[in-house]
Amino acid sequence: MRIATTALVLVGLLGLAPVPAYAGRGQDNVSATECSTKAARIDKDFPAGGFATCSASARRSFQLTIAPEDEGEINCSAWYAFRLTPRRKGEVTIDLDYTRCGHRYWPKTSSDGMNWTRLPEEAVQVAGEGDDRSARLSFDLGKKPVFVAAQEIVAPSDYDAWLARLANASSATRITLGQSAEGRPIDMLEIAAPGRQPRETIVLVGRQHPPEVTGALAMLPFVETLLEDSDLARDFRARFRTVVVPLLNPDGVVHGHWRHNTGGVDLNRDWGPFTQPETQLMNGVLESIAADPENDLQVLIDFHSTQRDVFYTIPDELPTDPELFTRKWLALYQERMPGYPVNRDARHAEGRPISKAHVYDTYGAPGITFEIGDETDRELIRRIGREAAVALMVTMLETPPQ
Template sequence: MFISAQFDSGNIDVIEAQEADNIRLAIRKDHQSDFYQWFHFRLYGEAGVEHVMTIENAGDAAYPTGWQEYAALASYDRETWFRVPTEYNGKQLVIRHIPEQECVFYAYFIPYSYERHMDLVHWAQQSMDCRHELLGQTLDGRDMNLLVIGEEDDSKRKIWVTARQHPGESMAEWLVEGLLQRLLDDEDGVARKLLQQNVFYVVPNMNPDGSVRGHLRTNAVGTNLNREWAQPSMEKSPEVFLVLNKMQQTGVDMFLDVHGDEGLPYNFVAGCEGIPSYDERHQQLEDTFRNALQSITPEFQSEYGYDRDEPGQANMTVACAAIGERFKCLSYTLEMPFKDNANLPDADFGWSVARCKRLGEDCLTAIYAVADKLR
C-alpha cells in the first residue's frame, strides 16, 4: 500500500499507512499560511478490501463545519468522480471505501488541473470571437491568462468574469468552462446576441500557483487574493494587481467573481449592498440578475446565503465590493457548494462537473436578462 500526492494540486501527509483499516493522514497547510482544507491524493492498495482513511487534523481546518454532511470524492480515471462514505466526528474526517481497482484518487472536490486550464485557454483562442492576452506572470512564474471575447469597442458594455481566487474552489473553473463553451458557440442565439453589444473579459484561474501547489485559499506566498483588491502589489498579489490594472484600462459594467463555499450546500450570490455608493440602481441590477437566474434553473436559490452587509460596512478589500464601488457597476460573488445542492440532492455524485458547467451556461442567460440595463 502506498499513498502519493506528488502531482498537480496534490495535498496530503501520511502519518501511518501500514494497514488498510488504519490509514492516518493530515492535510498540509497552504505555504506561509494557516489555511488548509483541500486534499487530493492517490492510493495504491488492494482491490476489494475496505480502506479506512482518517484525516486527523480535519477539526482544525479553515472551515470545520464544511465537513458536516460532506462526502469525499473518488475516481479511478480522473474523469468520473463519485462520492464515497465519509464521517466527521468533530475532530477527524474518516473516509471508508472498498476500491474496485488497485489505484484510486481521492479529493476534496473534483480537481481542475493546470494542464486542463491551459487546454481551455488555447481551445478558446481558436474561436474567431476570442483573443488571448497574457497579463503577466505569477510569483511562481506561471502565466496570468485573460480571454477577451467579442470585438472590442468603447461603445460596448464590458463584462468581467473571474474564477478561482481561492484555488481549492475548483468548481469555479468548471463553471467558467461551461460558460465559455456556450459563449463561443456561434449557433447559440443568446451568445450571438450578447456579443453584439458586449465584450467579455474572462480570467478562468486567478490563482494558478495556489492551484498547482494544492492550496485551499492562498497564492504562492500565503496571500488570500480576495482580500487584496484595495491595494494589491506585485510582491504579494500580482494576480490581483495585473487584473485590476487591466480593468482600469477597459472599464467594468458587470463583474461576476466565481467561488465555492465549504459550508453552505446551495448555489447563491452575494452582492455589494454595503459599499458607500450602493443605491437603487445597484439594487435593481442585482435583483434582475438574481431573479433571472432563479427563474432559469432550480439549481440556484436566494433563500440561503451570506448575511447582507449593513450600509457602508462592506469589506472593501474583497473583489465584489471593491469593483462595485470603483466602477459603480453590477458586482456579484457567485458561490457553489463543495457538498451538494441540498435542494436537488444527488447521492452518487453530489455537486458535480456537469452541474457546474450547466450553471455556467445558465449564467449567460441571466447576464442576457440584465445586459441592456447595465448602462
Template sequence: MIGRIPMLVILVASLGLWNPSPILAKEVAETSPKCETRAVKLDTNFPTGNIKSCVTSGKKRLNITLAPEDAPPINCSAWYAFRLTALKPTRVTVNLDYEACGHRYWPKISTDGVTWTNLKKKWVKIEEVDGRKRARLSIKLGNKPLFVAGQEIFPPSKYKLWLNHAAKSPDARQWLLGKSAEYRDIPAMTIKSAEATPREQVVLVGRQHPPEVTGALAMLPFVETLLEDTPLARKYRARFETIIVPMLNPDGVVHGHWRHNTGGVDLNRDWGPFTQPETRLMDGLLRKIAQNPDQKLRLLLDFHSTQKDVFYTIPDEFPTNPPLFIRDWLKRYQERMPDYDVNRDARHSPDRPISKAHAFETYGVPAVTFELGDETDRGLIARIGRESAVAMMETLLATSAPE
C-alpha cells in the same frame, strides 16, 4: 455519480484525444510524503496533491494529517488530494485527521482524473473529537491507482485544454494576463464579436481560492453560453466585450493550498493593497479599462465555492452603473429557474479588500461574488452556469449604453 468535468474535457476523452498524464505529473519539483506498506502506497506527486504527513498502521491502514498552508486559516477550506496504489486488489482504511478546522469536503474518487464519483456513505465515517471533525475512509483498490480528493481535481492543464477549444471560436481570443509568483501562466480570454469594437466590458474571474472547484464548474458553462451561436449571444458579443480570467491562483491550485497563494496571502483579501503579483495583474487590467476613453467597465463577477449556492451582492440602495442591474439580473435568472430558489445576500463593507467591494468602490459598477455549494449536484451547477449567463446577457442588453 457526480458527473464528469467539464463536458468538453469528457468529449475529448471519449474521442481518445485526452492523455491524463499532464494532470498526474507535478508541475514543480516536490517531495511527496512517503507512506507505503506491503499492500499499498500513497503519493501526492500530481497537481493539487497535498497532505501534511502520513504514517502507516499495519498493512492496510494509513493515518493522514492535514493542515492549512498558513496558520491561522482564514477559511476552513480543508483540502486534501492523494493517490493510492495497491500491489494487488484490496481494501484499505484511510484516516483523515486535521490540525485545524476539521473535515469539510466529501471524499471523491477517480482512476483517471476525469470521471469522479462520491465515495459511498457506508464507507465513510465522520466523527468529532475535541470539537473537530475527522473522517475514516474504507477504500476498495483495484489494479489501477486511485485518486482521492476533497473535490474533483481541476489543475492548470484542464484550463488549458478548455481555453484552447473555446478559442477556436472566431469571437474568442486567448491571451496571457501574466505570470504568478512561481512564474506559472495566468491565462485569459476575450470574447467579443470579431466584427465589432464593443465599448462596454464585463470581467469574470475565478479560482482565487484553490479548492473552490464548483465555482469553476459553473464558470465554464457560463462562458460557453456567451459563445453560443444564438441571436441573444451574437447580439451580446456585438455590444459587450467579456474578459475571462478563469484561474488567478495557479500556484495555490498546483500546491493544493486551502486558501492562499504561495505568498501566504488570501488573494480575495488583497484587492486594494494589491501586494501580490496575481492581484496586481487584476488591478492593472481594471485600470487599463478605466483609463481608456473608449471603454467602460459594466460588471465584475467573481466565481467561488462555499457550503451553499449564494450570490453575495451590493445592496440595491447603493447606486451602480448600470443602475439596479443585480436586482434585475437575479429576478430574470429566478424566472428562468422556477424550480430553484435563488439565494442572495446583499451587503457591503467598504473596508474589506475583496473583489466585489473594490470593483464597486473604485469603479461604481455592479459586482458579485458568485458562490456555488461544495456538494451542489454537478448537473445543476452546469444548468446554473447556463441560465445565469442567459439572464445576464438579457439584462445587460436591456440597459442603456454609456454616452
C-alpha cells in the same frame, strides 16, 4: 453517483481529447510525501495533491494529517488529495486527521483524473463535531491506482486545454496576462464580435481560492454560453466585451492549498492593497479599462464555492452603473430556474479588500460573488452556469447603451 469533471465536460461539450487532471506542463509537478506498506502506497506527487504527513500503523491502515499551507489566519476549506496505489488485493482504511477546522468535503475518487465518483456512504465514517471532525475511508483495492480528493481535481492543464479550444472561436482571443509568483502563466480570454471594439466591458474571474472547484464548474458553461452561435449571444458579443480570467491562483491549485497563494495571502483579501503578483494583474486589467475613454466597466463577477449556492452582492440601495443591474439579472435568472431558490445576500463594507467591494468603491460598478455549494449536483451546476449567463446577456442588452 458519478460526477462529470471539467475534463469530461470539455470532452462532451467541446470535442476535446481527454486530458488527465494530473498531466500537464512541467510546472504542474510537485514533490511527493508518501508512505507505503506491502498492501499499498500513498503519495501526493501530482498537481493539487495535498496532505501534511502520511504514516502507516499497520499493513492495511494509513493515517493522513491534513493541515493548511501556513500558520496564518485561514478559511476552513480543508483540502486533501492523494493517490492510493495497490500492491495487494484486500481492504485498506485511511484516517483523515485535521490539525485545524475538521473534515468538510465528502471524498471523491477517480481512476483517470477525469471521471469522478463520490465515495459511497458505507465507505466513509465521520466522527466528532466542528473542528474535531475526522474521517475514516475504506477501500477495496483493485489493480489500478485511484485518486482520492476533496473535490474533483481541476488543474492548470485542464484550463489550458479549455482555453485553447475556446480560442479557436472567431469571437475569442487568448492572452497571457502575466505570471504567478512561481512563474505559471495566468491567461485571459477576451470575448467580442470580430471586427468590433465594444466600449462596455464585463469582467469574470475565477479560482482565487484553490479548493473552490464547484465555482469553476459553473464558470465554464457560463463562459461557453457567451460564445454560443445563437442570436442572443451574437447580439451580446456585438455590444459587449467580456474579459475572463478563469484561474487566478494556479500556484495554490498545484500545491493543494486550502486558501492562499504561495505568498501566504488570501487573494480575495488583497483587492486594494494588491501586494501579490496575481492580484496586481487583475488591478492592471481594471485600471486599463478605466483609463480608456472608449471603455466602461459594467460588472465584475467572481466565481467561488461555499456550503450553499448564494450570490453575495452590493445592496440595491447603493447606486450603480448600470442601475439596479443585479436585481434585474437575478430576477430574470430566477424566472429561468423555476423550483430552484436563488439566494442573495446583499451587503457592503466600504474599503473591504475583496473583489466585489473594490470594484464598487473604485469604479461604481456592481461586483458580485457567485458562490456554488460544495456538494451541489454537478448537472445542476452546469444548468446554473448556462442559465445565469443567458439571464445576464438578456439583462445587459436591455440596459441603455453607454
